[in-house]
Structure formats: C-alpha cells, structure tokens
Amino acid sequence: MLIDLRDLLAQAVERVDFSYTLDLSELDFFGERPILPDSRVEGYVENRAGVLALKATVACRLSTDCASCGCAVEKDYVPSIDAVLLPDSEESDLDDALFYSGDSFDMDAAAEDAVVLNMDMRILCREDCKGICPRCGKNLNEGPCGCSKPIDPRLEKLKALLQKDE
C-alpha cells in the first residue's frame, strides 16, 4: 500500500493511520517460504513539528520446520518499524530514516524490509530446543536417548592414556 502523505505534508491532518493485509508468503529465506499468507500491517505516520514519524508493526505467522529438531513449528513473528520519513531528494545518514518519493510512502516495501532484516536465521520450535541425537536420531525434547549414557570406564582409561602422549 502506498500511504498518501499529502494531508500530512500540508499539515491538514496530524496523523494518518493504516491497517491492511499484505501477502508476504512469497518471500524466500534460504530456499524456504516460512511466512503464511495474510500478514497484517498496522501503524501510523505522524507529523511531529514538521518531522514525519512512522510507527508500524507487521504481524506475520510463520510455519516451518525447527532448525534444530526438524519438527513442525508455527508461531507469530511481529517485527516493528520506528522511523523518520524523509523525501528521497534528501540525504541522511540517520539509521532510522526511510524515504518517500513524491508525496507517498511505499509501506509494502518498508514492511518487507523489516520482515527480512529481523528474521531469525534459525527458527526453533522453542528457545531451548535440544535437537536430535546425532547418533540415534531421537528427538531429545522427548527425553534422553541411550547414547548419552556415561562412557565405558575402559574407554575412559584409554582416552586418558592417549591424552598423556600428547
């Protein structure tokens, strides 16, 4: 959606609210498309003493496989945007500056950028996901597997001998 800034720039209004649905399901992250259709973009642009300020959130629902244990994950992902809007004719090295051209701001592009920039590299089913055992393949979230038993004491001795040699 293009946000019409004319009334704000003319100071006819102080604030323009928006709320709409955006399909980000085609966005590709390392060969995967984890975002379900119908993300919700919500926020407003405000004229604060001549400065246009944007506040927005992009409410997405993710559906993918846990990067650690591989089980199905579905969860909310809601990056937010807090920026100052400047005309694209202006230069700025402000970190939080976004640019509009003419008298409209491309909110879809800003939403997409926020979603891409804030995305986790590894989406996990839960923060402390224990993953799967590399030896037997058991999902360790369901309990320990046999492989994590203490090492055979004879092997332990051998290991100690080997370490002495070093």
Ligand SMILES: [Zn+2]
């Ligand atoms: Zn997991």
Ligand SMILES: [Zn+2]
């Ligand atoms: Zn195991």
